[in-house]
Amino acid sequence: DTEVTQTPKHLVMGMTNKKSLKCEQHMGHRAMYWYKQKAKKPPELMFVYSYEKLSINESVPSRFSPECPNSSLLNLHLHALQPEDSALYLCASSHGLAQHTDTQYFGPGTRLTVL
Amino acid sequence: EDKVVQSPLSLVVHEGDTVTLNCSYEVTNFRSLLWYKQEKKAPTFLFMLTSSGIEKKSGRLSSILDKKELFSILNITATQTGDSAVYLCAVIQGAQKLVFGQGTRLTINP
Numbered sequence: 518d519t520e521v522t523q524t525p526k527h528l529v530m531g532m533t534n535k536k537s538l539k540c541e542q543h544m545g546h547r548a549m550y551w552y553k554q555k556a557k558k559p560p561e562l563m564f565v566y567s568y569e570k571l572s573i574n575e576s577v578p579s580r581f582s583p584e585c586p587n588s589s590l591l592n593l594h595l596h597a598l599q600p601e602d603s604a605l606y607l608c609a610s611s612h613g614l615a616q617h618t619d620t621q622y623f624g625p626g627t628r629l630t631v632l
Numbered sequence: 633e634d635k636v637v638q639s640p641l642s643l644v645v646h647e648g649d650t651v652t653l654n655c656s657y658e659v660t661n662f663r664s665l666l667w668y669k670q671e672k673k674a675p676t677f678l679f680m681l682t683s684s685g686i687e688k689k690s691g692r693l694s695s696i697l698d699k700k701e702l703f704s705i706l707n708i709t710a711t712q713t714g715d716s717a718v719y720l721c722a723v724i725q726g727a728q729k730l731v732f733g734q735g736t737r738l739t740i741n742p
Contacts, residue, residue, distance in 0.1 A: 521674075567728065
C-alpha cells in the first residue's frame with residue numbers, strides 16, 4: 518500500500534476564514550511533507566516533518582501553520598490567506614531514513630481557492 | 633544555486649512514436665534522481681536512479697542516469713494516449729529535500 522490520502526479534495530475559503538488541510542498515511546513512514554503547486558509549475562516544498570518534528574520550513578509565511586499530531590497524520594492550518602495562495606497543496610511521505618533511497622509518495626492534493 | 637532543468641518543456645507526438653525526455657541537474661549534495669508522472673493531480677512515482685549507467689525499466693518506460701555528465705533521460709517507446717501527462721524530474725538533495733525541474737508536458741495524439 519503506497520497510498521497517501523488528503524482531505525478535502527477541494528476547498529474554497531475567504532480571506533478571513535480559518536481552515537485546515539489533512540493528510541494521512543499508513544505506510545509507517547516517518548517523514549511527511551507539504552508542497553504547494555501553482556498551475557503549470559513544479560511542486561514547491563513548504564515544510565518537512567521528520568519523526569513528528571518540524572525539520573524544514575522553507576520560509577513559509579506564518580498564515581500557514583503545519584502540525585504533526587502523530588506519525589500518520591499531517592495537518593496544514595490556514596488563516597488569513599491571500600488570493601495568491603490559491604494552488605494545489607500536495608502532501609507526501611517517505612520512510613524518513615537519512616539515506617539516498619528515500620522516495621516520496623504523493624497524495625492526490627487539495628485544490629484550494631482563496632476568494 | 634541548485635537547479636534541475638528539463639527539456640523539452642513541451643512535446644507533441646503521435647501514438648506509437650518513441651520519446652526521450654531529458655533532465656540535467658546542478659545540485660549540491662546529490663543523493664538520487666526521481667522521475668514522476670503527473671496527470672490531473674498527484675505526481676506518481678516512476679523511477680529512482682542512484683547509480684550511473686544502470687538502466688531501470690518498467691514496461692515501455694526506461695530511464696538511466698549519468699552522474700559524470702549530470703543528467704538523466706526517460707524513454708517511452710510505443711507511446712499511447714494514456715502516456716499524456718507532465719513528467720517531472722526531481723533530485724533528492726541532502727536528507728529529505730526534493731528539487732524539481734519545470735516538467736515536460738507530453739501530449740500523445742491518436
